[in-house]
Amino acid sequence: MARKSKEDAEETRKNIIDSAIELFLNKGVSSTTLNDIAENAGVTRGAIYWHFKDKTDILADIFSEVMNPIDTLAREIINDEAKTILDLKEHLKFVLKDIIFDKRKADIMSILLTRLDYSDQYKDFFNEHNVSHCKLLDATSIFFDKLQKKGTISTKFSARMIASSMHCFLSGLLTEHFRSEKDVMLKDHYGEYIEVFFAQIIN
Amino acid sequence: MARKSKEDAEETRKNIIDSAIELFLNKGVSSTTLNDIAENAGVTRGAIYWHFKDKTDILADIFSEVMNPIDTLAREIINDEAKTILDLKEHLKFVLKDIIFDKRKADIMSILLTRLDYSDQYKDFFNEHNVSHCKLLDATSIFFDKLQKKGTISTKFSARMIASSMHCFLSGLLTEHFRSEKDVMLKDHYGEYIEVFFAQIIN
DNA sequence: TGAAATATACATTCATGTATGTATATAATA
DNA sequence: TATTATATACATACATGAATGTATATTTCA
Structure with a gap:
């Protein structure tokens, strides 16, 4: 042909x-x-x-096909669409759901997170991804800081600390999910995971 | 020569x-x-x-040089060395500290988590690592279950859910740390990260 | 008919594995 | 204890295959 x-x-x-x-x-x-x-x-x-x-x-x-979902999330938070923790949790759940159930997105994120090793030739991709992460970190830091000043959330930890923790939690959640879907029950319980992070586990 | x-x-x-x-x-x-x-x-x-x-x-x-630290942690929990959440937190902090500051261990874990893509030739390594993870998941599930029955921690979520969340959190923490040491402040605040996970963030 | 969308053919590089060469440490021997 | 034999710890050389990139041929659309 x-x-x-x-x-x-x-x-x-x-x-x-x-x-x-x-x-x-x-x-x-x-x-x-x-x-x-x-x-x-x-x-x-x-x-x-x-x-x-x-x-x-x-x-x-x-x-380039999927505008990084992490990036979208950051934008929404920056745009001040989230006013309360409840809003944020809903945002997070939506993003998780979106990544997990949109097969195309899931596949692409899976490649980025688990099928690509960190080497020179691929450095640009990681850098770009990292930029998104930093954006999200900054946005959520500011968000948590506002809430702390409002008195909505605990001031025991710095806003940045909480933001970073959340970020690592999400990253780990997705990575583990893509590494082995069986062990992480993300598909059935994605909302619960978000709740666990923000809940008081200790009585 | x-x-x-x-x-x-x-x-x-x-x-x-x-x-x-x-x-x-x-x-x-x-x-x-x-x-x-x-x-x-x-x-x-x-x-x-x-x-x-x-x-x-x-x-x-x-x-093979480093007995997987995750595995060691699991063993300690299985051996019933942790009785309370406080014990567990101390265990976790110790493990984190160990991985982060022992350069050799850190390097090796970094290779496993971020310098190796998930392909056929390396499948065995990931499998082995995954076995450790599952052990830890089981051990902590049982641990949290005990605490729930004692009434020490909330029963709002299943023990397994909490265990899985913790596991993803730790995994994400390390992975992000190894991906870019600058963004995650793990070296200076490793203890705090653990505290954040178990703390009640919301007032 | 010219350019677009491929297939084909080829040249080159590169990583691997293996075979072989070689010097020497070590053990056996006398 | 000196000598010898052998296994060890490499270096060197080569053969091969595979992946890449490029140049060219081929077809066909417009």
Whole structure:
């Protein structure tokens, strides 16, 4: 085969991306070759090199697809849409739900968090992800600080400390979920996890 | 050069391991070649192949060095050394401190958590690590269950839920710490993080 | 007919594994 | 104790395969 219509070309492009996602998930990014991707997509490497510069370029395309959900969350908090802890909890639950049940998003986040090792060639992706994290950290710090001044939440810990804890909790929750869905019961209890974090466990 | 004394051989072996750890940390496991390791250790690949079967074998050796701290923690809880939440918190703080400040342990855990992507060739390591996690999950579940029956902690959530949350929190804490030491203030506040998790944040 | 969308072919690099060479530590022996 | 044999601890060289990138051929749309 050779040249196809513009729509067909767009289709092969999508096939390549889909194949890449599938393989990245199953084999990990670094051990997936362009040949693997091509075969899985039913094309040759020629097609891949037409649409993409290299493997990193494919990855960039994949990650650009979902505006980082963490980032969205940060924006909402910055935009002052959350007034109370209850609001924040609802936001968090929504974001979790969104990431977990939107298969495409889940797959992509899973690749970022568990199928990519921290090496030079992928540094940019981690940096970008880290920027989002920092944004969220700052936003929630400010948020908790406000609540502390209002007297809504305890001042036993600094706002930043609480924000950082929350952030690590969420990160760990997702990472463990993607690492082994069986052990973390996130799908059935995502709301509860959020509640646990903010609840008083001790009587 | 050629044959050296048994002590010298042991030394080169250690050099190889140290070089590997250093490079795995800096470049990630998959993009580190045996040649990189050899050069960095001041030997040739011949030396590496004398001491190890392949890269995976080096990794296995590295991981076997530290008995997984998570595992140790689980054992202590199973052995009933923790009677109260206070005990548990102290245990957790100790484990955290141990992992963070023992550079060797920190490096190795960092490799496991952030420098290794989840692919077929490394599946065994993740499995082993996961077994430890499950042990800890079971142990803490039983622990929290006891405390709930005693009435020491809230019964609003299932013991397993609380255990899983704690587990994800710890995992996230370490992972984020290793990903970027700057953003997580674990070194200066490791105790506080533990306190935050068990504290009542809401007034 | 020209350019777009691929396949094909090829050149190159690179990592791995293995085979072999070699010097020497160590043990056996006399 | 001196000598010899052998296993050890590497270095070197090579063979191979695999992944990549690129150049070119091929088809076909527009």
